[in-house]
Amino acid sequence: MEVVNEAFNTVRQLLKSAVPPCTATIDNPEHYEVRSINPEHSKNILLGYVSKHADSITVGFNDKLGKNNMEQLFSKYLLQKMNEHKRIHIHEMNHQLHADLQEAINHLMRYYNEKNWNLP
Structure with a gap:
């Protein structure tokens, strides 16, 4: 269970890097979710x-x-790991996953900014 907790906390921290401009809509010990919320639009x-x-x-x-x-936002490694719902199941974090997840979040943030999805 410790390996799972470490993996969860690692990905949670990666996602927290997007807050703000995004918003943590769920933040509890089992689930952390980040959304771009623009009430004006x-x-x-x-x-x-x-x-x-x-x-x-x-x-x-x-x-x-x-x-x-x-294909532009995610590495080939992450794309291979994703199921049809764009979900990745991880039993243990490794260096490649960590680096590629951080890169994906950075790419998503730039993409969302280009689309003006991160405007408050």
Whole structure:
């Protein structure tokens, strides 16, 4: 369970780097979720989340980005690990996952800014 807790806390910290301009909409010991919320434009768009399970964590991202955007925003390594719902199940964090998840969040933040999805 310690390995799962460490993986959860690592991904939670990565997602926290997007707050602000995004907002943590769920923050509890088993689930952390970040969304871009723009009340002026009625936008509430998922950036990403992490959920803790007994033997693993699940990391998910906006599943409405489209194939071309996904290929630009995520590494081949992450894309291979994603299921059809853009979720990644992780049993233990490794250096490659950590680096690629951080890079993906950075790319998503730039993409959201370009789309003006992060405006308060």
